Amino acid sequence: MESKSSILRVENFHSTHLGNKRDIFVYLPPSYRYEQKKKYPVLYMHDGQNIFHAAFNGYSWHVNKTVDRLIQNHTLEEIIVVGIPNMGAERADEFTHELEGVLYHSDKIQIKPKGHLYEAFMIEELKPYVDSVFRTLTGPDHTALMGSSRGGQVTYHIGFRRPDIFGKLAIVSPYFYCVDPLTLEEAPVYHTFGKKQSTSHIWMDLGGSEGTLVMEKHVREVAEKLLDLGYEADKEFIYFNAPGAVHSEKDWAKRVGSPLLHFFGTKGKECSLSLHGSEEVGLTGPECRLNPILAFDTGFQMSLLRTTYEVEDRGILNVLDDGTVVPLEEGETTVTVKYQDLEAAKSIRVVNAQKECVTLEMVVHVPVDTPEDIKVYAWFPFVYDPDSHTYAKQLQVPLQAEFVYQISREDGSFEVDHTGKPVQHQYKALSDSKVEIKVEYWS
Numbered sequence: 001m002e003s004k005s006s007i008l009r010v011e012n013f014h015s016t017h018l019g020n021k022r023d024i025f026v027y028l029p030p031s032y033r034y035e036q037k038k039k040y041p042v043l044y045m046h047d048g049q050n051i052f053h054a055a056f057n058g059y060s061w062h063v064n065k066t067v068d069r070l071i072q073n074h075t076l077e078e079i080i081v082v083g084i085p086n087m088g089a090e091r092a093d094e095f096t097h098e099l100e101g102v103l104y105h106s107d108k109i110q111i112k113p114k115g116h117l118y119e120a121f122m123i124e125e126l127k128p129y130v131d132s133v134f135r136t137l138t139g140p141d142h143t144a145l146m147g148s149s150r151g152g153q154v155t156y157h158i159g160f161r162r163p164d165i166f167g168k169l170a171i172v173s174p175y176f177y178c179v180d181p182l183t184l185e186e187a188p189v190y191h192t193f194g195k196k197q198s199t200s201h202i203w204m205d206l207g208g209s210e211g212t213l214v215m216e217k218h219v220r221e222v223a224e225k226l227l228d229l230g231y232e233a234d235k236e237f238i239y240f241n242a243p244g245a246v247h248s249e250k251d252w253a254k255r256v257g258s259p260l261l262h263f264f265g266t267k268g269k270e271c272s273l274s275l276h277g278s279e280e281v282g283l284t285g286p287e288c289r290l291n292p293i294l295a296f297d298t299g300f301q302m303s304l305l306r307t308t309y310e311v312e313d314r315g316i317l318n319v320l321d322d323g324t325v326v327p328l329e330e331g332e333t334t335v336t337v338k339y340q341d342l343e344a345a346k347s348i349r350v351v352n353a354q355k356e357c358v359t360l361e362m363v364v365h366v367p368v369d370t371p372e373d374i375k376v377y378a379w380f381p382f383v384y385d386p387d388s389h390t391y392a393k394q395l396q397v398p399l400q401a402e403f404v405y406q407i408s409r410e411d412g413s414f415e416v417d418h419t420g421k422p423v424q425h426q427y428k429a430l431s432d433s434k435v436e437i438k439v440e441y442w443s
Contacts, residue, residue, distance in 0.1 A: 003030045005068055007052055013129070015121040018094065018114065022085050024126070025052055026134065027064050029071060029078035039135045040080045041264055044122065044166075046095070046147035046154060048083025050249050059249035066257050075298050076265035082130055084122070086151075094118040095147075095154040097161075099191035106187035107178045119158045123165050140167030141200060144263045148172035148252050149214070153190060156222070163197035170203040170259040173210060173247055177218040181380040182395055184212070184357070190222060196230040202237040203259035207245025208276075209426070211379055211403040216241055220289070223305065224322070233305035238262055241291045241303045243276050246404040258300045268298035273342035275335070278400055281317070281327050285354030286399050290323040292337045292344065310336045316350050357396040360427070361434040364391040364407055367442065375410035378425075379403055397429040413442040 010024040025048050029040060045051050051061040063081055070076035087094060096104050097115030104111045131138050145166040147155040152174030159169035176190045204226075206219045223239050231237040240258065245251040261267050277290040292304045309319035313333035318326040325335075327350040336345040364382060366389065376382045382391035404426050408414040415423040418441065427435065 003033050005030050005064060006032075007064060013126070015125055017117045017120045017125065018087075020087055020090070022087060024048070025083035025085070026130070027052065027067065027081035027083070028134070029067070029080065031078055032080075032135070037135075039137045040078055041142040041144070042080045042082060042130065042134075042136050043144040043146060043260075043263070044082045044084065044127075045145075046084055046151035047086050047091075049085035051081070051083045055249050059253070061249050061253045061256055063253075063256060066253070067260065070257060070260060070265060073298070075268065076260055079260075079264050080130075080134060080136060082126070084126065090114070092150060095150040096189070097154070097157045097191065099157065101191045102189050103178075103187045104189060107189060108180070115154060115157060118154065119161070122158065123162060127165065140164055140198070142167075144168035144170065144201075146170035146172065146259065148174075149247065150175045152176075157191060159199060160193045160197055163199045167199055168201040168263045169199060170263070171205075172203075172252055172256075172259075173206050173214050174204070174219060174222070175214065176222055177215065179212040179215065181212055184396060184398065186218075192225060193229070199231075200236060201263050202226065202231060203240075203262050204237070205240040205242060205255065205259075207247060207251055208241060208243040209245060209402040209404045210247045211401055211405070212398065213247055213379070215398070215401070216289070217287075227305065234302065234307075237305070238302045239305050240293075240301060241276075242301075243291070243293075244402075255301065257298075258302065261298060261300050266298065267300045268296040270340065270342060271295055271297045273337065273339050273344045275337050275344040275346045277323070277325075277346070277348075279347065280349045280351060280354070281325050282351050282354030283327050283330070284352075286356050288325040288327075288348075290319065290325060290335065290337070290346075292323065292339070294339055294342075304337075304339065307337055307339060310338070312336075317348060355399060357398055358429045359394065359432040360397045360429065361394045362392065363434070363436045365389075365436070365438040366391065367439060370409075370439075370442070377408050377410070378405045399429055401429045403427045407437060407439055409442065415439045416441050416443045 006028050008026045012021045013024045014021045051063045054060045093112050093114045096111050096113040098113040145155050145159050152171045156171050159166045178187045206214050272295045274293050278288050281288040295301050306321050316331040316333045330350050332349040334347050373384045376391045382393045406414050
């Protein structure tokens with residue numbers, strides 16, 4: 001018998017702990033209607049209004065479509081997915097725990113932490129309801145938690161505080177540091193856990209073009225701490241640095257299949273290996289870490305946290321098993337990474353010195369009908385020049401940082417082309433530069 005999956009809406013689910021109500025979305029797999037005695041693993045996801053349906057920006061995770069496809073391909077067991085919508089203005093409060101090391105007072109917005117209450121809502125109110133109404137496998141080995149950005153931060157905190165409830169964690173583009181885009185001042189917003197928990201499957205990732213919002217050095221810092229606690233690299237703990245991916249539902253949708261397969265499926269057979277990272281490193285300057293990506297025939301992808309590298313000329317540089325490049329003298333050589341019978345190589349040049357940051361000057365020319373002195377933004381605020389009717393800013397940007405951004409206004413308008421399509425820009429911090437943008441139309 002064939003059937004289709006379905007998505008149910010539980011309206012006005014009340015939380016006594018938080019004193020609010022929200023709708024809950026529940027994905028039921030194809031066999032749920034006719035396999036009356038079968039029980040299913042459950043994945044809980046934060047920001048649940050965006051995982052099946054389009055967000056305010058028009059994008060969705062399309063988790064239901066990905067789960068359907070993987071089930072149809074026989075690579076994923078059937079699961080239930082519970083989407084927990086955020087409460088808008090209360091999102092940052094609910095996703096922030098008051099724990100040692102979480103410097104929420106230094107965040108870019110004022111936060112009143114409710115993370116412990118949100119955790120209690122999930123564990124004491126929502127999960128018991130789901131387990132009582134739906135046919136679920138209730139233990140931690142069958143219960144996963146996933147979230148992105150601040151949702152990644154709260155997944156990390158809830159998951160490692162309560163491994164007796166959630167045995168599988170997907171920490172997507174996690175907001176582990178608040179970075180001021182103008183001063184580059186960094187404030188950690190995560191707690192460091194002191195011992196390994198019973199958590200059986202961990203997924204942690206980020207996109208290569210998330211700019212200073214989510215930086216690889218910060219996510220990798222937390223990853224290395226987890227490895228130090230004893231989580232096994234590339235097996236129970238899998239990491240992925242997705243080249244070119246931005247901080248958006250559309251890019252989370254592209255890679256959500258990988259954590260699903262890590263938790264509840266079959267990864268398949270390794271089919272390719274590629275090596276990513278900077279082609280130039282300085283004897284002095286920022287640290288360079290290579291990103292070896294292993295791909296499987298199911299579409300699963302991961303970055304190898306630990307592997308072996310071969311360097312053609314070890315007098316020029318060395319590469320540690322975590323991918324860190326150790327420059328020794330100026331010159332150029334080839335680095336090869338191997339995994340079983342797969343290999344990939346790239347040439348790396350060592351120069352005398354690299355700057356930690358480059359200087360970016362950006363000037364935005366706006367349409368003549370733009371209200372004077374309205375605030376305009378890229379990933380930072382501009383300063384208005386009434387003489388030229390332009391917006392400009394000069395700032396320091398970390399070397400190699402990549403951004404995909406829009407020019408937008410404080411009233412919600414943003415740059416579009418003549419067809420009304422939003423315009424996106426790309427920038428990578430390679431050298432001091434000046435960027436001029438001419439906005440033709442506002443949305």
